Structure formats: C-alpha cells, structure tokens
Amino acid sequence: MTGKILGISGPTISTDLKGLSLYERVYVGHAMLTGEVVRLEQDRSVIQVYEDTRGLAANEPVKGTGTPLSVRLGPGLLSGMFDGLQRPLRRLKEEMGPFITCGREIYGLDHQKKWSFSPSVKGGDEIAQGQVIGSVEEGALRHLVISGPGNTGRVLQIREGEISLDEPLGTYDGGGMIVGCHEWPVRLARPYRKKFAPAGPLVTGQRSIDFLFPVAKGGTAIFPGGFGTGKTILEQAIAKFADVDVVVYVGCGERGNEMAEMIEEFEGLKDPWTGRPLMERTILVVNTSNMPVAAREASIYTAVTMAEYYRDMGYQVLFLADSLSRWAEALREISSSLEEMPGEEGYPTYLASRLSGFLERAGVVETLGGMTGSLTMLLSVSPPGGDFTEPVTQACLRTTGAFLMLDTALAHRRHFPAINWFQSYSLYADELGKHFRENISPQWDDLLRRAREVLQKEEMLREVSEIVGAEGLQDSDRLLMLAAEKIRMEFLSQNAYSEDAFSPPVDTLALISRIFQFYDRIRGQLAQGISLDDALKTECPS
Amino acid sequence: MRRSEHVYRSISSISGQLIFLQGVVSARIGEVVTVTAPHGLKMDAEVLEIEGENVLIEVFGETRGLDIGRTSVAFGDTVRLVPLSSDMIGRIFNGSLSPADDMPMFIPEQWRPITGAPMNPAARARPEEFIETGYSVIDGLNTLVKGQKLPVFSCAGLPSKELVSGILKNSRLSKGEGDFVVVFAALGLTFHEYSYYMKVLGEMKTGFVAVINSAEEPVMERLLAPRFALTIAEYLAFEKEMDVLVIITDMTNYCDALREISTAREELPGRRGYPGYMYSDLASLFERAGRLKGQKGSVTMLPVVTMPEDDITHPIPDLTGYITEGQIVLSRELHRLNVFPPVDVLPSLSRLMQKGIGKDRTREDHRKISNNLFKYYARGRDMRRLEAIVGRDGMPEKDIRMLDFADLFEREFVGQASGRRGIGETLDIGIGLMKRFSLEVT
Numbered sequence: 009m010t011g012k013i014l015g016i017s018g019p020t021i022s023t024d025l026k027g028l029s030l031y032e033r034v035y036v037g038h039a040m041l042t043g044e045v046v047r048l049e050q051d052r053s054v055i056q057v058y059e060d061t062r063g064l065a066a067n068e069p070v071k072g073t074g075t076p077l078s079v080r081l082g083p084g085l086l087s088g089m090f091d092g093l094q095r096p097l098r099r100l101k102e103e104m105g106p107f108i109t110c111g112r113e114i115y116g117l118d119h120q121k122k123w124s125f126s127p128s129v130k131g132g133d134e135i136a137q138g139q140v141i142g143s144v145e146e147g148a149l150r151h152l153v154i155s156g157p158g159n160t161g162r163v164l165q166i167r168e169g170e171i172s173l174d175e176p177l178g179t180y181d182g183g184g185m186i187v188g189c190h191e192w193p194v195r196l197a198r199p200y201r202k203k204f205a206p207a208g209p210l211v212t213g214q215r216s217i218d219f220l221f222p223v224a225k226g227g228t229a230i231f232p233g234g235f236g237t238g239k240t241i242l243e244q245a246i247a248k249f250a251d252v253d254v255v256v257y258v259g260c261g262e263r264g265n266e267m268a269e270m271i272e273e274f275e276g277l278k279d280p281w282t283g284r285p286l287m288e289r290t291i292l293v294v295n296t297s298n299m300p301v302a303a304r305e306a307s308i309y310t311a312v313t314m315a316e317y318y319r320d321m322g323y324q325v326l327f328l329a330d331s332l333s334r335w336a337e338a339l340r341e342i343s344s345s346l347e348e349m350p351g352e353e354g355y356p357t358y359l360a361s362r363l364s365g366f367l368e369r370a371g372v373v374e375t376l377g378g379m380t381g382s383l384t385m386l387l388s389v390s391p392p393g394g395d396f397t398e399p400v401t402q403a404c405l406r407t408t409g410a411f412l413m414l415d416t417a418l419a420h421r422r423h424f425p426a427i428n429w430f431q432s433y434s435l436y437a438d439e440l441g442k443h444f445r446e447n448i449s450p451q452w453d454d455l456l457r458r459a460r461e462v463l464q465k466e467e468m469l470r471e472v473s474e475i476v477g478a479e480g481l482q483d484s485d486r487l488l489m490l491a492a493e494k495i496r497m498e499f500l501s502q503n504a505y506s507e508d509a510f511s512p513p514v515d516t517l518a519l520i521s522r523i524f525q526f527y528d529r530i531r532g533q534l535a536q537g538i539s540l541d542d543a544l545k546t547e548c549p550s
Numbered sequence: 551m552r553r554s555e556h557v558y559r560s561i562s563s564i565s566g567q568l569i570f571l572q573g574v575v576s577a578r579i580g581e582v583v584t585v586t587a588p589h590g591l592k593m594d595a596e597v598l599e600i601e602g603e604n605v606l607i608e609v610f611g612e613t614r615g616l617d618i619g620r621t622s623v624a625f626g627d628t629v630r631l632v633p634l635s636s637d638m639i640g641r642i643f644n645g646s647l648s649p650a651d652d653m654p655m656f657i658p659e660q661w662r663p664i665t666g667a668p669m670n671p672a673a674r675a676r677p678e679e680f681i682e683t684g685y686s687v688i689d690g691l692n693t694l695v696k697g698q699k700l701p702v703f704s705c706a707g708l709p710s711k712e713l714v715s716g717i718l719k720n721s722r723l724s725k726g727e728g729d730f731v732v733v734f735a736a737l738g739l740t741f742h743e744y745s746y747y748m749k750v751l752g753e754m755k756t757g758f759v760a761v762i763n764s765a766e767e768p769v770m771e772r773l774l775a776p777r778f779a780l781t782i783a784e785y786l787a788f789e790k791e792m793d794v795l796v797i798i799t800d801m802t803n804y805c806d807a808l809r810e811i812s813t814a815r816e817e818l819p820g821r822r823g824y825p826g827y828m829y830s831d832l833a834s835l836f837e838r839a840g841r842l843k844g845q846k847g848s849v850t851m852l853p854v855v856t857m858p859e860d861d862i863t864h865p866i867p868d869l870t871g872y873i874t875e876g877q878i879v880l881s882r883e884l885h886r887l888n889v890f891p892p893v894d895v896l897p898s899l900s901r902l903m904q905k906g907i908g909k910d911r912t913r914e915d916h917r918k919i920s921n922n923l924f925k926y927y928a929r930g931r932d933m934r935r936l937e938a939i940v941g942r943d944g945m946p947e948k949d950i951r952m953l954d955f956a957d958l959f960e961r962e963f964v965g966q967a968s969g970r971r972g973i974g975e976t977l978d979i980g981i982g983l984m985k986r987f988s989l990e991v992t
Contacts, residue, residue, distance in 0.1 A: 015601040016579045022601075059706035062665065063629050066600045089672055097672035106673035106788075106842045107666070224772035236899050259671070261829075264837055265697060265875060265902065268674035294671045297833030297873060299950055334829070337856075341827050346816050354818050354826045392821060394862035420896045420919075421928050477940050478949075505904055 011070045013037065014052060018060055018345040019302045022052045023068035023070040031076045031195060037068040039110050042093060044077045044306070047346065056342055058093055058303040059110045066422040075191070079310050080116045081317045082173055082189025083123050083151045086254070089271070090116055092307030093301065095313075108299070117189060122170040125153070125177060125188070133163045137374025138199065138320065141186060142166070146289035149253065153177070154377065156190020180363045198316040200373035206409065207372060209440045210326065210384050213241070213249035213280075213510035216427045216500045217286040217392065219520065221434035225252075225324055226372035226382040229434070230332070230404045235396025235413025241504050241549040242414070242425045243328050243388055247290065249510040250487055251281055252321035252384070253408040256291045256315040259306045261334025264296040264391060276282075280510055291315075305338040312369050315383055322379030326386065327370070330455060336363070336400045352399045360403040367407045384518050410434035423501045429463055448513050455520050459495055461526075466492035483540035485533070491527040499523060556938075558969030566814040567609050569595070569616070571623055574605040580629045580665075587611055588620040595623070595644065596630065596929045598815070608811070610646065610770040632781040636790055638759050642748075645771025647765030647778050664777045666784055666838055675841040678905040680912055681850065684720030685713075685971030686963055687893040688900075691920050692878060693907035696793060697841035699851040701801070703867050703879045705860040706889045711743060711881060713891045714797055714854060715750040719873055720970040721795065729792040732758040735779035737772045738765050738803030745865040747799075760785075769932060772807035780838045780849070787847035792849070796839070799854035805832075805866045819863045829869045836873045862897065864943045889965040895927055909989060912973050921992050923959065926984065930956025955987045 011025025013036070021036060021043070028034065028045045031161045036043045036057055041064070047054035055070070069319045079094045091108075094116035097367070127137060127142035137160055141153045159179035171177060176185035192198060202431060206224035223229045233239050247255050259267045271293075277286040287369065293311040295304045308329055315327045329335070336359060343356035351357035370385040387408075387409040394416050405411060411433050419424035434440075439541055469485050478486065502508050526547070533543040560572045578581075579598040583655060585607075593611035599604075609616075632647065640725070643648040663716065677697035683689055694700050704710035718732060734751065736744065744764060751758050759782055763775040783794040798804075812825035819855040820826040839851040844895050853874075858865045860882065871877055876899040884892035907916040930952040937945060937953060945953075963979055971979070984991055 013600075015599070017599045018603075062663075062666070063578055065578040065581075066574045066602065067576050096767045097670055101670045101673045106670055106845070108668050108670050235868070236877070236897075261833070263873065263875060264669055264671050264674050265677055265840060267671040268840075271672070272676045295670065296671055296837060297830065298668045298837035300826070337826065337829055341830065344826060350818055354820050393864065393868050395731070395863070422924060474936060474939055477936065477944055477946070479946055482924065491714055 009072050012067045013064065013070055014066065016064055016066065019057050019061060019300065019342060020046070020345045021055050021057055021061065021064070021070075022271065023055060024052055025072060027069045027406070028053045028072050028519075031193070033073045033075055033077045035059045035071045035073070035078070035153060037064045040112070040113070041110055042077075044302075046342070048462040049281050051106050054346060056302045056305075057300075057392060058306060059300050066467070067354075070154050072363070076193040077197065077306060077536050078193045079158070079313050080189055080191055081314065082117050083146045083153070084117045084121060084173075085291055085314055085317075086146050086149060087290060088116070089292040089294060090310070091299065092293065092295075092303035092310055097294065116424050117173055119173040122172050123188070125168060125171045127166045127168055127177070129163050129166060129313055131163050131165055135163060135180075136185070136307070136376070140377045141188075148284040149289065150322075152377070153188050154317075154320055156187075156192065159187055159190060165393075170367070192313055193308065194313045197369045198313065199322060200320070200322075200375050202374040204372040204380075204381075204434060205375070206384075207439070209436075211251040211513060212246045213473065213512065214245065214425055215502060215511050215516045215519070216425055217412065218511075218513055219459070219516055220429055220500075221410055221432050222436055222437040222440040223386065223429070223434065224349045224440055225384050226368050226370060227410065227436055228370045228408040229410035229412055230387050230389050230401070230408050231414055232391050232396055232404075232413045233311075233403045233419075234388035234391065234416045236502075237394075237414035237416055237419040237426045239388040239390070239414060240266055240330055243386065244273075245425075245504045245509055246386060247326070247328055248274070248277060248286060249280055250326050251288075251324075252326040254289050254291070254318040254325045256293065256311050256325065256327050256329075257309055258293045258295075258311040258329040260295055260329055260331060261297045261338065262308050262330055264298070267292070267294050267296065290367075301338045301341050304334060305342060308332075308335050308366065309479055312366070319373065319376065319381035319383045321374045322377070322381045325381065325383045327383060329385070329387045331390045332404070333400050355399050360406070361397060363400075363403050364407040367404075383417070409436055423496065424504065425502060427500075429460075429500065430467070444513060449517050451516060451521060455517070455524060458524060459520060461497075462488060462495060482533055486540055487527065487530055487534065491523060494523045494526070557622050558621065558625070559619055559622050560724070561623070561703070562604075564613065564616055564618065566813065567613055568598075568814060569603045569609060569623070571607065573603050574625070575603070577605045577625060578629065582626060582628055582630045583607055583623045584626070586614050586622045586624070588617055589615060591615070608815070611768050611773065613746070613908060624751050630664045631661040632664050632778055633661055633839065634782060634785040634789075635659040636786070637645070638782060639757040639786075642760040642777070645767055645778075646763065646776040650762060660785065662781055662785065664781055665834065666772070666777075666781055669842070673687065673842055675843045675845075677791060677841060677848075677902050679848075680906045680973075682722045682973055683717045683842045684722075684892075684972075685716065685891055686966060686971050686976040686979060687716075687891060687898075688878065688893065689912075689971070690963070690974050690976040691895055691918075691924060692876060692893075692898050692900040693903040693906050693912070694900060695852070695902045696848040696850055697839060698900070698902045699836045699839040699852045699874045699875075700900060701855050701870050701874050701877050702852060703862065703870075703877050703896070704856050705880060705882055707855055708880045708882065708885050708889065708892060710814055710856070711746060711799070711855050711878070712737070714799065714852065715747065716891070717852065718750060718797065718892065719754060720794075729790075730756050731786055731792050732756060733779045733793050733794055733796045733917050734758055734760045734763070735776045735781045735796065735798045737763045737775055737798065737800060737801070738763060738807070741767060743799075752756065753822065769807045769810055772804055773811065776804060776835050781833060783849045784838060787849045788845060791846035794849050796849060796851045798835075799855070800850070800856050801832075801853045801870065802856045802866050803859065824865050826866065827870065832869055836870075843905070863927065864933075875902050884960060884964065887960070889960055890967050893964055895924065895964065908940050913977055916973075916977060918991060922984060922989070923963065923980050926952065926989055927956055927959050930959070951987050955989065959983055959987075
C-alpha cells in the first residue's frame with residue numbers, strides 16, 4: 009500500500025494513504041524515513057517522522073508496514089548501544105561513518121551471531137506466550153528465551169547447541185517454527201501475571217539516598233535539579249553501583265560528549281557485585297540533543313520495553329533516564345506541530361497522563377513464566393531556571409515514590425551529590441527502614457532519626473550563629489554544629505571520582521555510627537564540665 | 551528531481567518574512583528558493599511548510615518592496631549547502647557567506663548541508679586534551695579541553711570581549727602538532743565591537759575565518775551565520791585535521807532573532823516569548839563541538855551569552871547551561887573591584903575538567919590544588935556574609951584569615967591584568983596563596 013505526502017510541517021507530515029492504523033509504523037519519502045501514525049482523519053493521516061524531514065518533498069511516497077513501532081527482543085541487547093529507534097550505533101558508525109545520516113534501517117539484534125542454546129522444553133510440551141523456551145549465555149547473564157506473541161503451540165522437535173537468530177529453534181506440531189526473538193510494540197507495556205508492591209531496597213551505594221531517602225526495587229524516583237547540580241554524574245554513579253542484574257540507561261536529549269565519556273568509563277569498569285565487566289549488564293539508548301526530536305520522544309519507550317524484557321526473565325532491572333524533561337519537551341514540540349491545544353507552559357494537556365502511564369511500567373511483577381522480576385525507574389528532570397513548580401516536575405511528583413531534589417546552592421559549594429536533605433522525600437522510607445533494621449543493624453532507624461534531628465537543629469542554629477557568631481554559641485550547640493558538619497561533609501557528600509563513590513549499606517551504617525559515637529563521647533565530656541575546646545583537643549590532639 | 555528551475559508568481563500573501571505561494575508542484579522542505587522583487591533585487595528564501603500545493607517560504611533579507619503579482623519565486627530543488635575550501639582561512643564573510651573583505655569569492659572544494667549531521671555518539675572521542683588559555687581562573691579551576699563547549703556568561707557592560715580576545719591570543723590549543731584555526735561568528739555585532747574584534751584577529755598569527763552579521767543586517771542571517779561557521783569548522787576539523795576554536799558572540803542576539811522569527815511564523819511562544827524548541831535549536835549548534843575517535847582535529851566552542859537583567863535563570867543562559875559542558879560566569883562585583891578577568895569562581899564550572907587535568911595532562915597536584923582553592927575561597931565568601939553582620943572585629947582570627955584569603959585570591963589568582971600564565975605558574979600561585987595563610991592542602 010502506497011500513498012503520497014500531502015503536507016510537511018516540521019517533524020510531522022500528512023498523507024493520503026488509506027488503511028493505516030493509529031501508531032502504525034510507516035516509511036516516508038524516497039529516503040524511507042521511519043515515522044509513526046499519530047492522527048487519523050477521513051481523507052488524511054498525520055505522521056510523526058523520526059528523522060530529519062529536510063529535503064522531503066510533497067508527493068513523495070508513503071508506505072505502511074501494518075505493525076506499530078516495535079523493538080526486537082532477543083539475546084545480544086546487553087552491552088549494546090542504540091539510538092531512539094533501537095538502531096545499533098556501533099554498526100551505524102561502521103556503515104555510514106562518524107555522522108548519522110537519514111533513512112537507514114538496521115535491526116537492533118545481530119542475526120548472524122551464534123548462541124549456545126539449551127532448551128527447557130521437550131517434544132510434546134505446550135508453549136504459551138511469555139513462557140521460557142530455553143536459555144543462552146549472554147555474557148554473565150543467563151538469557152532466558154521467552155516466546156513472543158504468536159510463537160505458541162505444541163513442540164514437535166527442539167534443537168540444542170549453536171544457533172543464530174535467523175535459524176529456528178525447532179518446530180511446532182503443524183509445521184510452525186519456534187523462534188528465538190520477537191518484536192514488541194514499544195508503547196504497549198509487556199504483560200505479566202500479577203503486580204506486587206515495591207519491596208526491598210535498591211542499593212545505590214549513595215549514602216544520602218540509601219540512608220535518608222531509600223528507593224525500593226520496583227519503585228520510581230525523580231531527581232530534579234537545575235544545570236550543574238550533578239544529575240548526570242549521580243545517575244551514572246547509580247548505573248555503576250546499583251545492586252541489580254541489568255541496567256538500561258537512556259541519554260534522552262542530552263550531551264554527546266557526556267555519553268562518550270560514560271561509555272569509555274564503563275568499558276573500563278567492573279560490576280562491584282559480580283566483578284564482571286560493567287558493560288555486560290548495561291544497555292545504552294542514546295538520543296543526544298541534536299538528534300531528531302521525534303526519536304527522542306520514542307527513545308524512552310524503546311528503552312523501557314527492553315528493560316521489561318529482561319524483567320520478564322525474572323531479573324532485577326534498573327531503568328535510568330536523563331532527562332525526562334527533554335522527553336516532555338519533545339512531546340511539546342510534536343504536539344505544537346500537530347496544532348493541538350496547549351496546556352500549561354505549552355505542554356500538551358495529556359503530559360501528566362502519558363507520564364503516569366509510562367511510570368506505571370515500573371514495578372515488581374510475577375511474569376507470565378512464573379518468575380519474579382522488578383523494574384525500578386530513576387529519572388532526572390531538568391526544570392527550567394531550577395524552578396520546581398514547572399509542569400514536568402509537578403506531574404512527576406504525583407506519581408513517583410521518591411523525590412530527590414538537587415540543590416543549586418549545595419552544588420555551588422561542591423557538595424555532591426547535591427541532594428537537599430530538607431526538601432527531598434521517599435515514600436518507601438518506612439518500609440525500607442524496617443528492612444535495613446532487620447538486615448543491616450537494629451540501630452539503623454535510631455541513627456536515621458538522630459541524623460535528621462541534628463541536621464534540622466543545625467539549620468536553626470545557623471541563623472543564630474550568623475548573628476552572634478559561632479563563638480557566641482553554647483558549647484553543646486557548637487558541638488551539634490560540628491556533628492552536623494561531619495554528617496554533611498563526611499557522610500552525605502561523596503566524591504563520584506574517588507574510592508568513596510560506592511558505599512554499601514554496611515559501610516554507610518559504620519560511618520554514621522562513628523560520627524554519632526564521636527558526638528556522644530564529646531557530649532559526655534561536656535556533661536562532666538569539660539569545655540568543648542578542651543574536649544576536642546583530647547579527641548584530636550593535633 | 552526536477553531538471554530546471556521552476557518560477558512562480560503565484561504569491562497569495564506576504565507577512566513580514568513569510569510568503570505564501572499557491573500551485574507549487576513538489577517543493578522540498580528546506581529547499582532554497584530565490585525571490586526576485588519587482589525592482590530586480592534577488593533574495594534567498596527557504597521552504598518552511600508544505601500543504602498540498604500551498605507552500606510557505608521564509609525570506610532571508612529585507613522584504614520591503616515585495617508585492618503580489620510581480621514578485622517571482624524560483625525553486626531550484628536543492629537544500630542549503632555551504633561552499634567550503636581551505637582558502638576560506640583568512641577571509642571575512644557576511645551572514646549569507648558572501649565575501650565582506652573586498653576580495654573575490656573562493657573556489658569551493660566541497661559543498662555540505664548547513665545543518666550538518668549529528669555526530670554518532672559511538673564515534674565520539676572523549677574530550678580530554680588540555681587547552682591552556684593563559685588565564686589562571688580558567689586553566690586552574692575551570693579547565694577547558696579540546697572538543698568542549700564552554701560558554702562565557704556575561705552581563706551587559708562586563709569585559710567579555712576582552713576575555714574572549716585574551717583567550718584567542720593566548721590559547722595554546724595544540725602542543726606544536728597540527729594546525730590551529732579560529733572560526734569567529736559574530737551575530738548582531740555593533741560596529742564598535744566589530745572593529746575591536748577585527749583588530750584582535752588581525753594581530754593574531756594563527757588563521758581565522760570570520761562570519762560577521764552586524765547589528766543592522768537581516769535578522770534571518772543571524773540564524774544562518776553560526777551554522778555557516780560551524781559547517782566551516784567541521785570541515786576544517788574533520789576534513790583538514792585542524793584544531794578549531796569557534797567563538798560565537800553574542801548568543802543572546804541569536805536567541806532574540808529566533809524569537810522574532812518564531813513570532814513572525816505565528817508559533818506558540820514558550821517562556822518569555824522564546825519558542826518551545828529553543829533547547830533543540832541551541833543544541834543543534836552546540837552539539838556540533840567534539841572530537842572523533844581515531845581522527846585528528848577538533849571543534850571546541852566558546853560562545854558568549856549576555857545574561858539579560860544579569861539573571862542566570864533567564865531562558866537563554868538557562869538552556870545554554872543545560873546543553874554546554876559548564877560555564878564561565880562573569881561577575882559585576884569583581885569588575886567593580888577592578889579584577890580582570892572578573893570570573894565568579896563559585897557558579898563557574900567545567901564539566902570535562904576531571905579527565906583533562908592531572909599527571910601527563912597538566913600536573914599531578916592540579917586536582918588537589920584546585921579543590922582546595924575552591925574550598926577555602928567558598929569558605930571565605932561565607933565569612934563575608936558574617937562580616938556584614940557582626941563586623942570584622944567581632945570575628946575570630948581563623949575566620950578573618952579566610953576573609954583575607956578570599957580577598958587576595960580574587961586579586962592575585964583570579965586577577966591578572968596583563969600577561970598570560972602557564973599552568974605551572976598558575977598552580978604555583980595557588981599553592982603560594984594557601985601557604986601564605988598557612989592553609990592545609992588536603
């Protein structure tokens with residue numbers, strides 16, 4: 009079926025092609041640019057094009073594909089690097105050089121590569137959708153081959169050993185092929201049997217998160233912060249250290265140099281939990297700020313679908329996006345080229361519902377294959393002017409479980425991660441506090457409460473001390489300020505470029521209890537009438 | 551493809567820079583067309599939108615005198631391409647890339663599309679080669695590296711052009727190997743600034759290419775000039791293996807031009823009237839900085855942004871800061887104290903510094919010195935607030951020491967009225983300062 013282009017406006021075109029369905033993938037123009045149907049009318053359809061439309065002319069052909077925008081799921085995604093449409097960037101580079109030009113379709117998976125397949129079904133077994141057919145070794149990970157839609161039936165015969173994705177794994181009764189990979193539409197959440205409440209902490213290795221504002225596996229958290237507050241560094245640190253099986257990182261409308269830096273760094277690092285190369289558990293989806301806007305909008309869906317796929321194998325998956333604001337802006341740009349009625353600050357009114365629909369793809373689930381997997385989402389937000397009252401931050405606040413506010417003032421004094429300890433919150437704190445109390449130390453809750461108190465009191469004392477001077481305070485108050493400083497400088501701040509970048513919960517607890525032991529010791533001496541200066545002299549004789 | 555030019559006189563409406571044409575057969579988005587006014591003047595224009603046989607074009611130039619009926623529009627079936635040649639070095643062009651130095655047009659070796667193509671993130675090399683600018687506050691605390699984009703955030707009346715020209719004159723971009731060339735894009739420049747920069751470029755030994763759009767020239771060209779400059783820069787860097795430093799001044803004029811054009815197109819205004827796509831648009835410029843794996847040459851960018859109302863949260867510096875890899879922020883207060891360059895250390899930042907400094911790049915103790923200087927200076931600045939409340943006499947000795955350190959740091963480390971400093975000298979001054987106040991270097 010072929011139609012022709014009627015009109016072109018920015019990233020959207022209209023066509024007279026009949027018989028399209030909403031969100032169907034289409035090819036536009038002689039250059040075969042990828043697009044997606046976003047609006048259907050009686051005599052015309054509107055298509056959002058994922059590549060640069062420059063040079064496109066009216067009357068060029070438009071072809072439908074009959075399928076929605078999908079990603080290919082199968083072994084070989086890990087350590088891959090894709091653009092917003094799941095085109096592998098390394099292969100694109102080999103084929104078209106260092107700059108990306110338009111209209112080239114390359115599949116996300118390498119169909120020639122041989123995988124050593126061991127089946128877990130045998131002749132006569134029934135295969136249902138979402139069921140595990142067998143497994144291959146994908147780096148350190150046991151990649152479960154899951155049957156996709158339509159890949160079902162009674163097994164007649166199943167193979168074993170070296171098989172590429174182009175070859176069938178076996179045959180069904182009635183002659184159908186058993187295949188090892190499948191396609192899934194990106195905008196459709198992958199199905200599961202049951203969803204559970206988020207449980208158990210996602211250990212990030214960042215003390216301010218794990219201790220003050222813990223995030224649960226299967227939960228969602230946002231990091232809003234103005235520029236220079238260290239969103240990217242924090243996300244990358246978490247990508248390195250989090251205790252998960254698979255990390256999917258989306259660079260959505262961000263800097264190319266940053267991605268180059270991240271890739272080089274990741275290639276040299278090891279997963280702190282397994283000791284394997286870090287890239288083996290990582291999938292990167294990169295749509296830098298100068299790549300087409302519509303593909304930026306699609307990139308988070310492409311990425312989350314791959315994340316869900318690994319969740320469906322029963323793994324703990326972490327999804328990181330930097331930054332969600334760029335996605336929302338892409339949505340706004342497309343909406344405005346569709347001449348939709350704008351809502352707040354020009355964003356379409358469906359921003360909040362799209363966002364919550366997306367965030368609901370996180371969670372702990374029982375998969376169709378009967379395993380338990382989780383998908384946790386950590387998303388950075390870049391509010392314009394560092395103003396948190398803007399629509400994207402506000403829409404996120406209603407649906408996410410943790411709000412980790414990055415503070416420009418802290419960043420300016422190079423306190424990193426610049427998570428503000430008064431404004432941030434985590435709805436998982438109570439639940440996870442219990443977990444840490446039971447698994448790390450019974451003192452956890454108590455120390456947490458005391459740390460919060462000290463920080464709170466410091467804030468009040470700081471105002472007083474600005475008037476009377478630090479020397480004018482009572483010794484006990486000065487001691488409290490000293491303890492608060494220790495908590496801020498030694499405990500809450502963590503240099504992402506040093507050994508200290510990763511702090512497992514046991515070390516986190518040890519450090520905070522050392523600070524409080526110091527505090528209590530000196531407090532004891534003050535109670536005996538010793539002055540603070542003398543007490544400190546005996547404590548640190550230098 | 552069409553074989554010949556199609557000429558139409560079917561204009562249905564003209565409004566500002568925009569012309570609607572009827573009955574056009576197969577126009578292309580981004581196609582360059584020529585508009586001929588009744589009095590014979592020719593202007594370039596570009597196809598903006600197509601709706602069946604109705605086409606919206608945007609004129610780059612003065613639309614006064616155009617009419618409906620006699621004005622003709624010729625479609626040539628090509629998107630905008632930039633003529634390129636290494637003979638461009640040493641030349642000055644206007645905002646539509648015609649020679650502005652009374653010399654004939656060069657003979658192009660190559661033509662490339664003005665928008666460029668996005669660099670594949672997998673092909674990018676990590677920026678990590680130190681560029682010595684000769685200014686302590688940049689080299690020591692906010693180190694610039696090849697392939698970085700580091701804007702200067704200035705305020706009206708601050709000496710940003712002196713700083714930029716100082717960097718131009720003093721930068722050692724490549725360690726002896728390879729060629730270094732400056733591509734200078736001036737957007738909406740006043741004659742006063744123009745003559746200042748031309749003098750500086752004339753004094754320099756290294757080559758330059760200048761694309762100048764002065765304040766009285768068409769606003770549309772303000773959007774094209776930086777793209778010409780960057781296409782030239784990419785060509786010189788990745789085709790001719792040169793290290794290219796691109797200076798764009800002033801991005802505030804660019805953004806205002808973008809707003810003006812966007813309003814004329816009747817697009818939805820975003821914050822402060824700037825279009826919603828300003829982030830993507832700025833990124834399409836700034837992201838062209840970089841280096842490629844396994845290839846010589848680099849594009850480094852140093853755009854100047856004048857912050858309206860000295861407000862760093864204004865959309866222009868705000869969006870710029872989200873795209874660029876750090877910022878050099880100038881301060882009115884330091885300027886008043888006669889400190890040059892008046893760089894405010896606290897909000898300034900170079901994101902790519904970590905990999906560009908240390909052993910084999912600058913000096914092994916660089917990171918330690920810069921962290922400590924920053925820490926003590928930040929503390930000194932805190933003390934100034936206290937001093938304003940309790941007075942200097944009411945402060946303990948150690949706080950007074952921090953105050954004095956901050957003052958001297960601003961005068962002697964940040965301030966360097968004349969002369970360039972090597973990185974070694976910069977770091978030694980830093981150590982010296984901390985020693986004088988017996989501050990521990992941890």
